[in-house]
Amino acid sequence: MWRNPSGRGLVDWGVSPLSRKLILAAIDFVNPAPLMWDFEHEPRKSELAERYEIVSSTPSECARRLKTGEADIGLVPVASYALSEGQSIVPGCAIASLHDIRSLLLVLRSGIEPESVKTVALDTASMTTVTYTRILFAKYWKRQPEFVPMAANLDAMLAAADAAVVIGDPALLALEDRAAREARTGERLEYLDLAQVWRAWSGTPWISAFWAVRDAAFGPDTVTREQLVEDFLHSRDAGLGHAEDLVQEWAGRIAVPESVLREYLTRNIHYVLDEACLEGLRLFYRYAAECGALPGVPALRFL
């Protein structure tokens, strides 16, 4: 602490006093919880609240906020990065998977195979998974179904289409409801784990999201780039070290058994944007551009 010679108040000289907080667009699903640890738990929570203001929503809404400048940082679908200018990636953090991911599903009506699908309802909360889905249909299943954007409601989606893509908490809950739905409707649905399908076919990890920052967000009155990277890496590591606490916390908030949450947060989701993930990311962008799902392959610019 540094005492102001005027005798009025104390200034924390560890980080220079900031007058502008960066607006952080976060995703309100359970899967980002480890990345959010420091932002939601002391001892860092109060300090971070001086540098960042959190607004939570769906992935596609995070992307929209970052693109329009309503937010400065976003946990954004990697597809949105290819559709935006003036953004940099925060190195080291990801929502990814090295095998099966559990919460990214292509749900097929009884008797329908991916190769015979005519219509697919796509969750409007998603930008990345729907792009992976377009790639898989174009290149792997060699099929050109009609895609229909819809809100995440499995029954409504399957009433309107042969198959549905759902992500995040609604997908976790749909899996938990599987047996009950079958008893309720008498229909046996097929639930394909899209990250597992992608891994088996492409040989690379699946990357859903990373933290991206608007380059124009920084100024003399904000956190520095270096401090921001340190804040996000520290939070990720603290979260990974508190996995069991997160399981206990979230077991009270979402109707998913503890054992499933534990598996989900410690094995299904991979939180480190490492070299294998970057290879998967480059392949995703290349394939997406090749089949017209994204306009081009973006250069990966890091903070």
Ligand SMILES: C=C(O[C@@H]1C=C(C(=O)O)C=C[C@H]1O)C(=O)O
């Ligand atoms: C693993 C997930 O990844 C999410 C899927 C996204 C997408 O499809 O656009 C974006 C962000 C991720 O949080 C999930 O939410 O289930």
